[in-house]
Amino acid sequence: MLPVIKNESALIKVLLLLVLTWSLSSCTYRQLIVTPSASDTFWKQGRQYVEQSDSLLRIVICHEKKTRQNLIFYAEITNTGEQPQLIDPSAFYFIPHYKSLSTDTSLKTSKKFLLDPEIELGRINSAINREESSHKTTQSLNAFFFLMGGVLGTVNAVTGNVDEASENFESAGETVDYMNEEQADHEHEMDLLENARSFWENEVLRKTTLYAGQTVGGLLIYPMIKKAKFISLYFPVGNSKLKFDFKQTWKRM
Incomplete structure (x- = not known):
């Protein structure tokens, strides 16, 4: 027969103990041990x-x-x-x-x-080439959009289309921000790939x-x-x- 808990604070303590016990048991994990x-x-x-x-x-x-x-x-x-x-x-x-x-x-x-x-290094070198190529293409397109935004903004400003000129310059500024973000992402990806290449070249x-x-x-x-x-x-x-x-x-x- 299960005991009856009449005191509310005692009931809360029991529930907390059960939750803690369940949490500890669920946090266990299996680890693979490899020995000669x-x-x-x-x-x-x-x-x-x-x-x-x-x-x-x-x-x-x-x-x-x-x-x-x-x-x-x-x-x-x-x-x-x-x-x-x-x-x-x-x-x-x-x-x-x-x-x-x-x-x-x-x-x-x-x-x-x-x-x-050697196969892994080949894959990494291919990934580096793809990343470099993708980065150059993306930055070239962004540079084109930035230039067009600047040109259109200048034309609209000269012709008196102030609102459109403002939008053009704002768009050009957003393109610069995106180029900076893409450059940072590219450098991070290249660091990862270079570290991987160094590992396979020198540690393996x-x-x-x-x-x-x-x-x-x-x-x-x-x-x-x-x-x-x-x-x-x-x-x-x-x-x-x-x-x-x-x-x-x-x-x-």
């Missing part, structure tokens, strides 16, 4: 690394962070052999496992590739020829497969094909 499946790992600057090597390469990798759609890893690759090796991220791929690493062997035909930095691992003893490092960006319980990252380079397994766990925060 291997037990032999080490930590550096708060990141958990795992390492593998063969006669040609040594790779050290960690899960760096994630976005809404991608998983971002950081990897350092060292040429431990005697011959040059071409490191081509476009050849790197991963396989999602929806049950376990041992039972999902049939899924090896469904390999997925990471985001190719790109195609590199590694000579004996050399090391290259950078970010690797994989599309996120939220339903996968494990992901296996493959690094085919020459006759080397090192693999790293990571576990994906959703935790309520």
Whole structure:
């Protein structure tokens, strides 16, 4: 039997407590945690690394962070052999496992590739060209409208059409305001695109020829497969094909 609350202030307190409890429970969210499946790992600057090597390469990798759609890893690759090796991220791929690493062997035909930095840079450069072209066209048209407004305003002022001249000059002033706003929007968009280009040019691992003893490092960006319980990252380079397994766990925060 439910208790009867006769005091009005007590009832209000109970209602507030219920609302607070509901609010706290509704504010929880699930966060994806990505960790190496291997037990032999080490930590550096708060990141958990795992390492593998063969006669040609040594790779050290960690899960760096994630976005809404991608998983971002950081990897350092060292040429431990005697011959040059071409490191081509476009050849790197991963396989999602929806049950376990041992039972999902049939899924090896469904390999997925990471985001190719050269393709992404091509898209960004195309977007920059489109933005520049659109900006020039828009500003040229606006400059024409401004000039026409000024000319018409001057003509109407000389011929005594004061009201129309005022409207013409006001329209020309509005065009200038719009040109300034469009210029600011253009500069903001260009800043975003330039920052994106700098990221893909300098932070992401790109195609590199590694000579004996050399090391290259950078970010690797994989599309996120939220339903996968494990992901296996493959690094085919020459006759080397090192693999790293990571576990994906959703935790309520």
